[in-house]
Amino acid sequence: MLLLRTLPGVLSALVIAAIVFTLECNAVRGILPVYGEDNSIVHPPNPPATNFGRASTSAPSLTLDSFITQLSPLRIDRLQARSSSYYHQLPLHQNVPIINIQSGGQLVEQALKDYGTVVLVDSINRKVKRIDFQTGQFIQHDVQNPNKVLLLSSLDPNVHTLRRHLQHVPEDPHYPITMPSPVNTDHLPHLEGVPVLPEGHDTLGHMLYASVNGEESFWLVKHVRMPVEVRPNIEDYVAEAGSQAGDRIRSLLTNYAAARNKYSSAAMAGLLHGKKISVDPNLRDQRVDSMRQNSYLELTQGASRSNMINALQQYGQFHYYDMYRTSTGPFKVKLDNYRVDAPDAHMSISVRELHFNPSTFKAIADKFRRFRV
Structure with a gap:
């Protein structure tokens, strides 16, 4: 009887010990974070592996050549074709998708299935190559104007979605996706009639409004080396600002932010520095x-x-x-x-x-x- 009464307690203790052991092992392997006494993370969890088993934190060591060797003709042949709208967030170079190798091999292989060719970008080392997939082989080519390709690849993906959309209006107003409502940009800082979209005011809705009103263009300043003017209705639709225009935009943003702070009002800042x-x-x-x-x-x-x-x-x-x-x-x-x-x-x-x-x-x-x- 004593054995029967103590057995459940023993089993519970064994289960708890097994759980603790598993958690400790997982922490050692990097699956779970390890916390210190003050609840700070001593060892963060390991990042998930990419398509080729490479941790995302090691991606900067990946080169175009090493990336290409990991592509599989067999995997490409087994893929199902996808429509062009699947790639709406990717820029195009002569109607060929531009893909950063940090996006992983799965997207590249799918694009090779659908287009037969892609332009690969190594943004870390600033290298560009075009890859053709023919009869199970990968054929490499140099790309004209690689700096423009690198610029296109660095932009907010919404820019490319917007361009695809405007190219299909009015025939298909919901291509490649159902667009958000336009968001007014008149109150944002303007340079010669073109709105400058500060971070937080550069959504797809803001871009759409700016592209169908006024100068039909806008300036982007987030995550770019220099401000970039986007004119999505023309063929050569992106251009970096020159040094003079870049200085003017930076000064404009500084004055706009100063006015918001001085008057505690975005409306006052927009009145003074927004659209004429x-x-x-x-x-x-x-x-x-x-x-x-x-x-x-x-x-x-x-x-x-x-x-x-x-x-x-x-x-x-x-x-x-x-x-x-x-x-x-x-x-x-x-x-x-x-x-x-x-x-x-x-x-x-x-x-x-x-x-x-x-x-x-x-x-x-x-x-x-x-x-x-």
Whole structure:
């Protein structure tokens, strides 16, 4: 009876010991992370192996030649063909897919099955080769303009999806994927009418809007050596900025970020550095009267860029209050050319700080908090 009563406890202890042993072995092999006493990871888990059994962290040592030797004609022959939309995130060079070898062998072999040729990119060593698959053999060729191929390969894959989409509109508006709704870019910094898409504002929706409005182009600045202008509706659709344009874009982004911080408002930053705004000539008389009477609207950081534009169109000015930072401001935002009535004139806007005594500013702030203007 004693044996029967203690057997379940013994079995439980054995199971727990087996689990602990397994976890320790896995940790040693790198399958699980090993934690220190302060819960920090002492040894992180090993990365998963790639298609050829090579850990992804060792990928930088992979060269074009060693990558090609691991491709299998037998595997390629056994693959099922896929449609061209499968490759919508890949750039093309003379209608041949460009693939970074860090993407792995499976994608390359599938492309060789479907196209018979691919352009391989080693972005680490900045090498490019074209590979033809013929009668079970891989034939290598040099590529013209390898720098352009490297540039195309380095871009956000959404750029290539966008280009494929625009090439098929309006015949197939859902090719190669159902596109997101366009996201307005007018409030983002602009260089000569072309929006600069900062990180976080460079989604496929932003790209789509910029490609079908205004100059039908945009600047990308994330993960590129120099800003890149993308004009997806033309054949040679990407180009790196020259040094002068690159300096101007960096300065523009700095000023845009500084304005956002100074006024605690993306709308104010967009008003000053976004797309140029046409002056409405039909509202000239109203603006002149309002300026003569010193009439103006009072806006806070909750106002949108459209609210601010409308205030300038109608009144020629507005007062801006930053309710988060009462140590600065308020500010008077003025349309300097409020008298203009030319149909092609753009707004010239100036901002200056007003100096109110603390009690006056407090009364205004209380009013905004009470009525949530």
